[in-house]
Amino acid sequence: MKIKCKNCIPEDGIEKPNFTQSEKQEIWKLKTEKPIFAVKTLIDKYKFSQKEAKYIIAHINSNYGKCNRCSYNNLVEEYKNCPKCKALNFNWKIDK
Numbered sequence: 001m002k003i004k005c006k007n008c009i010p011e012d013g014i015e016k017p018n019f020t021q022s023e024k025q026e027i028w029k030l031k032t033e034k035p036i037f038a039v040k041t042l043i044d045k046y047k048f049s050q051k052e053a054k055y056i057i058a059h060i061n062s063n064y065g066k067c068n069r070c071s072y073n074n075l076v077e078e079y080k081n082c083p084k085c086k087a088l089n090f091n092w093k094i095d096k
């Protein structure tokens with residue numbers, strides 16, 4: 001299944017990644033602390049292309065439920081285009 005974002009390249013989106021919960025925790029934490037290193041980790045460890053890795057990191061939500069791009073604050077699905085601004089959100093539930 002592909003996930004898409006109208007704001008981002010590639011326009012036809014990427015395949016939805018299948019991360020385990022512990023991988024999501026790791027990637028979320030890296031994104032929060034060292035975004036460039038997070039991209040590198042997706043490429044080196046998870047074998048994504050640079051384009052996919054950047055796309056993934058750009059769309060991970062900092063806060064569960066809250067759109068990355070606008071003020072919408074009620075996202076419930078994991079890979080969701082915001083109903084207000086249509087931006088793609090990786091709305092992962094992370095234990096902080």
Ligand SMILES: [Zn+2]
Nearest residue numbers: 005007008088
């Ligand atoms: Zn986007």
Ligand SMILES: [Zn+2]
Nearest residue numbers: 067070082085
């Ligand atoms: Zn939004």
